[in-house]
Amino acid sequence: MSQRLLMIEDDQRLAAMVATYLGQNDFDVHHSGTAAEGLQQLQQAEPPFNVVLLDLMLPDANGLDVCRQIRAFPAPLNTLPIVMLTAKGDPMDRVIGLEIGADDYVPKPFEPRELLARLRAVLRRQQGTPVPVSETQRTLRFGRLEIDLDARVIRVDDQEKPVTSYQFNLLAAMAERAGRVLSREQLMDAVKGEPLEAFDRSIDVHIGRLRAAIEDDPKQPKRIITVRGAGYVFAKAQDV
Template identity: 35%
Template sequence: MVEPIRILLVDDEESIRRVVEQALSKEGFQVLCAADGEEGWAIFQKEQPELVILDVMLPEKDGFELCRLIRDDFSTPIIFLSAKSDIVDKSVGFNLGADDYLTKPFSPVELTLRVKALIRRSRKPEKPGSSRECSFRSKDLIIDCKTREVIVRGVKVDLTAKEFDLLCFLANHPGQVFTREQLFKNLWDEDYVADPGTITVFIRKIRAKIEEDPAKPRYLRTVWGVGYKFMQD
């Protein structure tokens, strides 16, 4: 008998835990629940779930601190839940290594879709010779999609998993313009429309790390009213 996929939900609102657990259990997932960050961290270490859903505002350890602890040693997909919709709050979460972000109130159906997409993507093996193995090299920027390294003006820079995936995708399609919805679909491998602010956050964070002047980007260009593109020298 196949073991169900285990998902850790950490939220101090009982009503949220109940709704999420019901929605995911109907899809065959085993949901492990915790009401605070300390309990969540203890369950994570013991059970090693395949995905974590974190509320931002938690007692004991908040969601950001718990995300940081997980990311120190694990690449487990993480979805943040928060009543905050501010782009700065999202930026913190993504910069810590979160894979997705949903603002309360949210649809249990949408959360389920995102959970399935992240698990599917985390389990998908890279195909030999795929476009993700391609590299980009200029005099001041090197992107190695196979080793997942980025070197800017001779210095290796650290990107989160989603930041790197987005940069690699754009670099492998130089000059091609993608809408934010198309980029989100590529990153999360799902058909629903995301909050456009999600891609905006990623682009801003990547520019801060690779561009000499993020306000006047050389590589990651905005095509106003459409989306973004990667420009070669």
Template identity: 40%
Template sequence: MDASRILIVEDDAQIAAMLRDSLIESGMIAEVARDGIAMDARMRASSYDLVILDVMLPGESGLSLCRRLRVATNIPIVMLTAADAEIDRIVGLEIGADDYVTKPFSVRELIARIRGLLRRAALPSLKEPRQKQLRFDGWLVDPIRRQLFDPTNARVGLTTHEFDILLAFCRNPGHVLTREELLGVTHAGLAGPIERSIDVHISRLRQKIEHDARDPVVIKTIRLGGYMFTATVEEV
């Protein structure tokens, strides 16, 4: 198996060198860019499996770079944030970062998180994406406009992650999807354990599409397995 290629976008030379050396010692290929301009140049010249992105950078901020990367690619992104910058972590996860690590951080923990993200990125896709609208129990899912309409044709607001998960369910009805598979179709990030991250999104989604979220029948929990979408889904 080829070594994973990691791009570190960090302007602090000492932190960047420490990260690069630690990743190389762990069997990965690591390169450094000090700002967004250097990151763009690196990514034009090479392909990478994951980006470590500092929030505080000279010029374009890490949050802006994260947003740009997510529009163009599904590459896993780990953000480095200051310990007291909770808003940066929240915004970073919402705009597409897959995980965050606060400074000062444990290099061993960071490498473990990186390996976890790389494993999830390597999971087989849940199915080739389709662009046709999908209907279940009177609900309509529009993958192109990324909108959900209830049986009365009223639009129902979903977060990015909720829509990603619902779309995965609709494309795989009757199949048990693990939490790792569901995490793989979102850019939800690991603000906590995988179980908590996905379960929170599932809970919110149930509140919007189930008749009784406390006794769900459309999104069933499969003990020790994950979740299964029980509704019949048709392309329209």
């Protein structure tokens, strides 16, 4: 089945090239040249889109602001996978994108095959967590925190906490290994199966987003603990 993709990009030539290539690889590509048009398409689409390819620099808005708007939409739109395109080489642009809710980024210029691989990766993460669980334990509970692996929902005090698909998989991977110190490399491998790039701060960014969602005080976390020089540990005992 084709995956419906919305590309918000003002470069018509690039959009046409991407649409042709992805169209040959089981993607149904729709294009918007402005942020306003893209957001309208996104909300009115039927059937809904499966993924958004979002340019950082648009004529009527900054792609980071568009990403924030999408994450502020009601569910299920707010969990739609977002892959950002950026012409800038500064890694901080990528970090900021991840901080505000993007699932991945692809710097321009890019190889079409790399873009295809990254899109497929975020869609795999959206479709289900790779963390193995038993059939009788589909919900993980830690004090007031509940991780529903079937519904892919996180709750604290019975209130849902929206996170991206990547962040849900990351939390599930840590919760399944509660009490174990996990390095950034181990976390990347558990969630993506890809090696950590030397400059990549994505794990730290996503951990920060998770803390904002599930911790009472993200600045003094009790659930996801930093182990200096080693990585992170998900606390077994919580709210005690």
